[in-house]
Amino acid sequence: MKFTKMHGIGNDYVYVDARNEHEDWPQVARTVSDRHFGIGADGLILIHNSTKADLRMQMFNADGSEGEMCGNGIRCFAKLAIENGITPSLPESITVETLAGTLTVVPQYSGSDVSACTVDMGPPILTPNSVPVALGTNWENQEYVIDYPFNDLGYNLEMSFVSMGNPHAICFIEEPVDQFPLTEIGPQIENHPIFPNKVNFEIVNIIDGSEMKMRVWERGSGITLACGTGACAVAVAARLKGLIGTESTIHLPGGPLHISWDPPGNVFMTGPAEQSFTGEIKLR
Numbered sequence: 001m002k003f004t005k006m007h008g009i010g011n012d013y014v015y016v017d018a019r020n021e022h023e024d025w026p027q028v029a030r031t032v033s034d035r036h037f038g039i040g041a042d043g044l045i046l047i048h049n050s051t052k053a054d055l056r057m058q059m060f061n062a063d064g065s066e067g068e069m070c071g072n073g074i075r076c077f078a079k080l081a082i083e084n085g086i087t088p089s090l091p092e093s094i095t096v097e098t099l100a101g102t103l104t105v106v107p108q109y110s111g112s113d114v115s116a117c118t119v120d121m122g123p124p125i126l127t128p129n130s131v132p133v134a135l136g137t138n139w140e141n142q143e144y145v146i147d148y149p150f151n152d153l154g155y156n157l158e159m160s161f162v163s164m165g166n167p168h169a170i171c172f173i174e175e176p177v178d179q180f181p182l183t184e185i186g187p188q189i190e191n192h193p194i195f196p197n198k199v200n201f202e203i204v205n206i207i208d209g210s211e212m213k214m215r216v217w218e219r220g221s222g223i224t225l226a227c228g229t230g231a232c233a234v235a236v237a238a239r240l241k242g243l244i245g246t247e248s249t250i251h252l253p254g255g256p257l258h259i260s261w262d263p264p265g266n267v268f269m270t271g272p273a274e275q276s277f278t279g280e281i282k283l284r
Contacts, residue, residue: 001283003032004080005039005276008072010225010254012276013059014039015080018046028283029060033221039281042221045073047081053095053102055081061220069100069165071119071228071257071269078105079114079273100165114273121229121267124236125163133161133169134194146240153188160237164267166219167199168233172241177203177215186217202230206243213251225254232267235259 001023004015014032018025029044031037043061050056057077059067078094081087087094093106101122108116126144128135139145147158160170169189173180180203189201201217214234216227231250238244239261246262260268 001028002278002280003039004278005041006076006080006274007254007276008075008226008228008271008273009252009257011070011072011227012041012225013043013045013070013073013076014041015045015047015076017084017086018058019049021046023283025058026060026064026066029062030064031283032281033062039279042218042224043067043070043073045070045077047077047086050097053097054087055094056097059098061218062222063220065220066099067166067220069098069103069229071121071164071230071232072226072271073228074098074103074105074119075117075228075271075273076275078107078117079275082107082114083112083275098165116270116272118268118270119228121164121232121269123264123266124233124261125165126161126236128161131161131163131167132196133167133199134196144240146237152192153185155185160240162233162236164229164232164236166229167195167197168202168230169195169199170202170204170234170237172204172206172238172243174205177205177213180215182215182217182223186223190217190219200227200230200233202227202234204234204238206238207251209244210247211249211251212238212244215253226252226257228257228269228271231257232259232261232269235261236267239263 046058048056104120107114146160150157205213257271
């Protein structure tokens, strides 16, 4: 099976043109994601034909579970499709069908190469039942939930809940994010029973009114260097809390992403897309 290894600020995936491929994709995701016995990645992303958009993106986490969307992944998806002639030559934009809806990606070019992309991520989903998060009858009719007190794990946290097509729980903390015990707390949050579909967990430091620093525990993959939908969710939660304005730069371990959100409109994410290498792997 031929593949391309790509990353968006360190959030790395194995990409396969699956338009004429038929495999046990959850098992393939587990195989190729293994950093010791496989290629090594945060997951697997597939290119499919679509009847609703230019192309369809299907993504699997490192544990083989299927995810709705990947913000860093869709930028690399667009780069791969454009540079390999799967789309018309040098398009101004492409549309990509995902489980989170059909999204528009606008590439930025350096010659004929795609160096970065801006993605229209759509509007944030904020009502608890739609995120989803099960908080009980006192919360289910709220327009959005910010700073929900969460003390189940012996750690006093205040959580905000946002879906960007996939669920996120966000905590703004005073403690430096680099010192937070994410390896210990992350999997407990991901699998907590209030999250029926599990959850991605972000911890955030506010730097100033336009900059933040975050780390993430991704559902199905663990700690990653970046999460595009997570950065969008963080920007939305920070805006709702009055901590930032419309434009923000979010610094992740792998690098920065620029997020724009003018409520109640769509969220826009801009960041780089890079190819690491290509290869072929024997699956059987």
